[in-house]
Amino acid sequence: MAKTIRIGTRDSELALWQAHTVQKKLNDLGYKTEIIAVKSQGDIILDKPLYELGITGIFTKTLDIAMINGDVDIAVHSMKDVPTALPTGIVQAAVLERANVLDILVHKGQLDFLNEKATIATGSLRRQAQWLNKYPNHTVVDLRGNVNTRMQKLQDNDWSGAVFAAAGLERINLKPDTFINLDWMIPAPAQGAMVVVAMGNDNFTIDAVSQLNDIETEICTYIERQFLRTLEGGCTAPIGALAQYNQHDDTITFHGCLLSLDGKQKFEIKKAVDISEWKKLGFHSAQEILENGGSALMAEIKKQLKPKA
Missing domain, CATH: 3.30.160.40 (Porphobilinogen deaminase, C-terminal domain)
Structure with a gap:
């Protein structure tokens, strides 16, 4: 009897959207699936910038452990959050077709701040550095939490704007009208791509998931x-x-x-x-x-x- 593929995911709205997307694709191929949501340390500790936590893969570690322990069969991640070296025994099973790669600036309807002093929020050192390179007179403050939390924090603070990955907001219909595409900002490696990982010795699951792989996205994210x-x-x-x-x-x-x-x-x-x-x-x-x-x-x-x- 074919087994049910247990899909591990973080419990944020975006992570669940990604897991349900993979679930539907596997169901359409005739596989049985079940979604199992877990909370990661990255979602729990919101009062420190990510780099201060001193861990790479803070969003993926909990799911890695769940997979190694046999509690889930696959994990679905935003590929940009996944460390380049996967834990021993875990393999990349599929990279789905890529969505929008751009970063966007969500603002409050006025853009005059671009030529003045302003405060911009982001939890990403890459976005911070590129923003300060282009706008050296601006201040950049740390912004943590899932996309829903970050959007709310933008509304609750007197910041001029905050930088987000377009793909994340588009996937859960949170992208407002007040945004500009930052086509000058080079995205994070693998931004806009979703990856599915599995245990390297689980041939049934790897065979199933590999059918979701998009070769063009796989090559570009590999580079x-x-x-x-x-x-x-x-x-x-x-x-x-x-x-x-x-x-x-x-x-x-x-x-x-x-x-x-x-x-x-x-x-x-x-x-x-x-x-x-x-x-x-x-x-x-x-x-x-x-x-x-x-x-x-x-x-x-x-x-x-x-x-x-």
């Missing part, structure tokens, strides 16, 4: 995460990466960046290669940045982010 891993960013350093496949000429374009925490230093790289060269594109791009001054900057960032004893 971005390879760039991140080579820079040794974990999910804390201000690193952006975006790879895109161009169908008309079978090429991949890549745009990556590494910034100092205050946004004053910025290393950027743009490349276009034939599709046949995708496997090492992220690695070579990161190496170029490291060799041209990025190595010293990464060492400085690690020193600045070291958890205080």
Whole structure:
């Protein structure tokens, strides 16, 4: 008898939307499924910036443990939250077709603050650094919580605006009319993509889930995460990466960046290669940045982010 695939997820509205999306796709293929929601430490500890918690994968760790313990068969994640090195025994089973990759600024209806002093909220060092690089006279404050909580905090505070991933707000119909696309901001590696992980020895589940894989998204996110891993960013350093496949000429374009925490230093790289060269594109791009001054900057960032004893 075919088993029921137990889908592990965080219990936020967005995480549940993602889990239900995977559930529907598996049900449509004829598989039985069940959703099991758990709370992660990242959702519980909201009074400290993520980088101060000193853990990579804080949103994924609880589900990793549930999977290793045999409580769930798969976990569904926003791929940008997943550390580049998966725990032993856990494998990437599918990357779903990517949604909107952009960051957006949600504001309160007025945009005159862009040319004046202003306070912008984000919990992401990548967004903070890129914002300060473009708007050095602004102040950036920390913003934590799931997307619903963050939207509410924006309304409750006198900030000028807050930066969000467009995909997250679009998925749960929370994207307001008062936003602007930040097409100059390089997104997080794998932003807009959902990943499903499973136990490497669970052939039944891997066979089922692998049918949901989108090869174009898999290749592009692989390049971005390879760039991140080579820079040794974990999910804390201000690193952006975006790879895109161009169908008309079978090429991949890549745009990556590494910034100092205050946004004053910025290393950027743009490349276009034939599709046949995708496997090492992220690695070579990161190496170029490291060799041209990025190595010293990464060492400085690690020193600045070291958890205080």
